Amino acid sequence: MGKTLIEAIQQAEGASLTAAIERPGSSLIGTDAGELAGVGKLGVQVVGDLAQVLDDFDVLIDFTHPTSTLVNLELCRDAGKAMVIGTTGFSEEEKQTIAAAAERVPIVFAPNFSVGVNLTLKLLDMAARVMGDEADIEIIEAHHRHKVDAPSGTALRMGEVVADALGRNLQEVAVYGREGQTGARDRNTIGFATVRAGDVVGDHTVLFATEGERVEITHKVSSRMTFAKGAVRSAVWLGERRSGLFDMQDVLSLRD
């Protein structure tokens, strides 16, 4: 995502790349971030430590790994810098740490920055309210073979939206995969199934199945640029905001 984000920043109005960070010790440190991303020289050298460039940017866009994001969060919170967080795979406790930091700095934190997924979340809320009490609900997601967390952050958010609409607690009703003598399905559960294969950018389907009919709501991404554009749009949207925890629903004015 780092390279795609640099490309998206180059195409965006109101945003420019002023710093780029890689893992400490990475062989990419010292290279030009623009050349690395294939958009030509930008005069921004990749560094291995966010602390080195804290004075050089207004908003940090972080799509890395929870370990790295939480280190960056602490630095940004103390330096009063805004963040856009796209990383997924946080524990509930780690999400609380992000929420606490947002009391001091503005943060957009979303498991999916595509416009289509955020519209899909609204459709899921409606479908759950209309069919949810009578339907078996299953969430199926597929991603590329390099993805390290499962289920995807988007699938989990979809589960939260559906569970909230039905007055259920996702942590109590989620079933993550099935094997062996599982017994018959409990109507109240919300099932998750994960596929990891090849270069799938990101597919999500939520299935509402009753005896006699079923509704399937599917979203598919074909380019990672979709996520990158949403993240850059969020960074620009943060603008003059001084603190608060937001997500892509806020950026798109989809909040009820």
Ligand SMILES: NC(=O)C1=CN([C@@H]2O[C@H](COP(=O)(O)OP(=O)(O)OC[C@H]3O[C@@H](n4cnc5c(N)ncnc54)[C@H](OP(=O)(O)O)[C@@H]3O)[C@@H](O)[C@H]2O)C=CC1
């Ligand atoms: N919200 C959204 O819309 C989207 C979210 N994502 C999420 O973004 C994250 C990144 O995805 P993706 O770009 O595909 O992953 P990659 O593994 O391709 O990139 C992650 C980058 O973070 C670096 N990194 C990982 N761990 C650390 C660490 N502990 N310290 C410093 N740097 C670290 C990696 O370095 P190295 O290569 O050396 O390991 C790499 O440069 C994932 O959590 C993914 O789920 C992805 C797409 C869309």
Ligand SMILES: O=C(O)C1=N[C@H](C(=O)O)C[C@H](O)C1
């Ligand atoms: O790792 C990815 O690639 C993606 N991760 C996000 C997630 O976990 O939901 C968003 C998108 O589906 C791509």
